[in-house]
Amino acid sequence: xxxxxxxxxxxxxxxxxxxxxxxxxxxxxxxxxxxxxxxxxxxxxxxxxxxxxxxxxxxxxxxxxxxxxxxxxxxxxxxxxxxxxxxxxxxxxxxxxxxxxxxxxxxxxxxxxxxxxxxxxxxxxxxxxxxxx
Amino acid sequence: xxxxxxxxxxxxxxxxxxxxxxxxxxxxxxxxxxxxxxxxxxxxxxxxxxxxxxxxxxxxxxxxxxxxxxxxxxxxxxxxxxxxxxxxxxx
Numbered sequence: 001x002x003x004x005x006x007x008x009x010x011x012x013x014x015x016x017x018x019x020x021x022x023x024x025x026x027x028x029x030x031x032x033x034x035x036x037x038x039x040x041x042x043x044x045x046x047x048x049x050x051x052x053x054x055x056x057x058x059x060x061x062x063x064x065x066x067x068x069x070x071x072x073x074x075x076x077x078x079x080x081x082x083x084x085x086x087x088x089x090x091x092x093x094x095x096x097x098x099x100x101x102x103x104x105x106x107x108x109x110x111x112x113x114x115x116x117x118x119x120x121x122x123x124x125x126x127x128x129x130x131x132x133x
Numbered sequence: 134x135x136x137x138x139x140x141x142x143x144x145x146x147x148x149x150x151x152x153x154x155x156x157x158x159x160x161x162x163x164x165x166x167x168x169x170x171x172x173x174x175x176x177x178x179x180x181x182x183x184x185x186x187x188x189x190x191x192x193x194x195x196x197x198x199x200x201x202x203x204x205x206x207x208x209x210x211x212x213x214x215x216x217x218x219x220x221x222x223x224x
Contacts, residue, residue, distance in 0.1 A: 010169060012173045012177075013172065013176075016176040016180060017176070019180060020176070020179075020180055023183065054165070083164070083165045083169060083172070104168060104169070105168060105171060105172030105204075105208065106172065108179065
C-alpha cells in the first residue's frame, strides 16, 4: 500500500482528498503546514508527497527545497498542488524541486495518473483495491 | 452626478487593454479564494457520487451530477474570465 504524505492547510481539502485516496487503497498521512510536512517526510518516509504551496509557517516552495536538499528525503517525489493554473506557478514549483505539478480544484483521475508515474506498479495495486472509506 | 453614464452603457464591450486593466483591479487573490470553495463543491460531489454508487443508491446520483456539472460550469467561467490576466502572486 503506497504511503502518501498530504501537506495541506485547508481542512476540507485534506478531508476530501484523503478520503478519496484512501478509497483507492492508499495510506494517507497528513501535515497541516510546511514545517510539519518536512518533519513527517523525514520520520515517515512516504512514497510520495502531495504538497500544497500556500502553507503557514513554511510554504510549499521552501518545504520542497528543504526536502530536496536533504539526503534522506531528496528521493521522495513531490507533486505540487496550487489553486493557480498559470505557467509561472508551474515553473516556480519545478524550480523549487517539485517533480510534477497539478492545479486545484483536483481532477482526481488526472492527479492519479501523475502519481502513477512515480509510484509505478504500486498504484495499480492500490487502485485495484478501491473500497470502503 | 450627471457626468455618470447611463447604467446600460456599462455593458458595452470594452477595448481589450481596458478590460485587462479592470481585471487587474480585482483583489489579487480573488481567483484563489473562489477556486478553494469551488474545489470543495466539486470534490465532495464527486466523492458522494462514488459512495452512492458503492451503496447502490442510484436515485441520488442525478442530483449530485447536477451539482458537479454546475461547479464545472462555474470553474469554466472563472478560468475564461480571470485566469489569463491574474496578477503574479503566490500559489
